[in-house]
Amino acid sequence: EAGVAQSPRYKIIEKRQSVAFWCNPISGHATLYWYQQILGQGPKLLIQFQNNGVVDDSQLPKDRFSAERLKGVDSTLKIQPAKLEDSAVYLCASRRPGLGTGELFFGEGSRLTVL
Amino acid sequence: SQQGEEDPQALSIQEGENATMNCSYKTSINNLQWYRQNSGRGLVHLILIRSNEREKHSGRLRVTLDTSKKSSSLLITASRAADTASYFCATASPNAGNNRKLIWGLGTSLAVNP
Numbered sequence: 001e002a003g004v005a006q007s008p009r010y011k012i013i014e015k016r017q018s019v020a021f022w023c024n025p026i027s028g029h030a031t032l033y034w035y036q037q038i039l040g041q042g043p044k045l046l047i048q049f050q051n052n053g054v055v056d057d058s059q060l061p062k063d064r065f066s067a068e069r070l071k072g073v074d075s076t077l078k079i080q081p082a083k084l085e086d087s088a089v090y091l092c093a094s095r096r097p098g099l100g101t102g103e104l105f106f107g108e109g110s111r112l113t114v115l
Numbered sequence: 116s117q118q119g120e121e122d123p124q125a126l127s128i129q130e131g132e133n134a135t136m137n138c139s140y141k142t143s144i145n146n147l148q149w150y151r152q153n154s155g156r157g158l159v160h161l162i163l164i165r166s167n168e169r170e171k172h173s174g175r176l177r178v179t180l181d182t183s184k185k186s187s188s189l190l191i192t193a194s195r196a197a198d199t200a201s202y203f204c205a206t207a208s209p210n211a212g213n214n215r216k217l218i219w220g221l222g223t224s225l226a227v228n229p
Binding site for chain 2: 004040041042043044045056091093102103104105106107108109111
């Protein structure tokens with residue numbers, strides 16, 4: 001089966017500019033996650049979707065970050081305006097349907113550098 | 116928020132040696148998972164151990180869980196240069212259904228020297 005697809009792999013922008021990341025999860029995976037991973041740290045959950053509904057966005061900086069998953073398949077994460085501290089890798093992950101928290105499947109990530 | 120704390124933060128060993136990494140956590144869990152992340156890549160799931168299990172094996176990996184001490188260890192036997200990566204533990208809370216969260220540690224950076 002195809003893995004989680006993310007694009008772009010790398011993006012360099014200046015502060016106050018905007019950026020968007022795209023994720024296509026594994027087919028049939030109802031749960032989709034966006035994580036932020038700063039160098040040397042573990043992943044930090046930004047938002048979790050179940051189909052096209054938001055389950056958890058408690059750590060999403062909503063004044064500048066937004067995410068959507070309109071048809072319950074692929075998802076977009078946007079940052080506007082970007083700050084220097086947003087430099088990180090943005091990881092998308094998906095999980096098979098069912099209750100509980102089993103194995104997550106991750107994409108390769110989108111590395112953002114804000115200058 | 117980070118729950119897991121991996122120990123050590125960094126580990127350097129020779130090929131063929133065993134590598135042991137530890138993870139401690141603070142609250143009760145439903146399961147604990149270990150993931151590997153190669154430099155510049157996404158995370159890959161290695162193994163999941165449930166709260167009612169004490170030990171689990173997968174190939175060269177052995178994971179133990181001690182819920183009384185709120186700790187887990189990951190042992191990689193006969194390490195290879197290809198095992199060089201960061202290793203993360205993630206704990207799943209006991210909350211039911213889709214609200215069950217995964218909380219991640221800071222990771223252990225493993226270098227296996229040929």
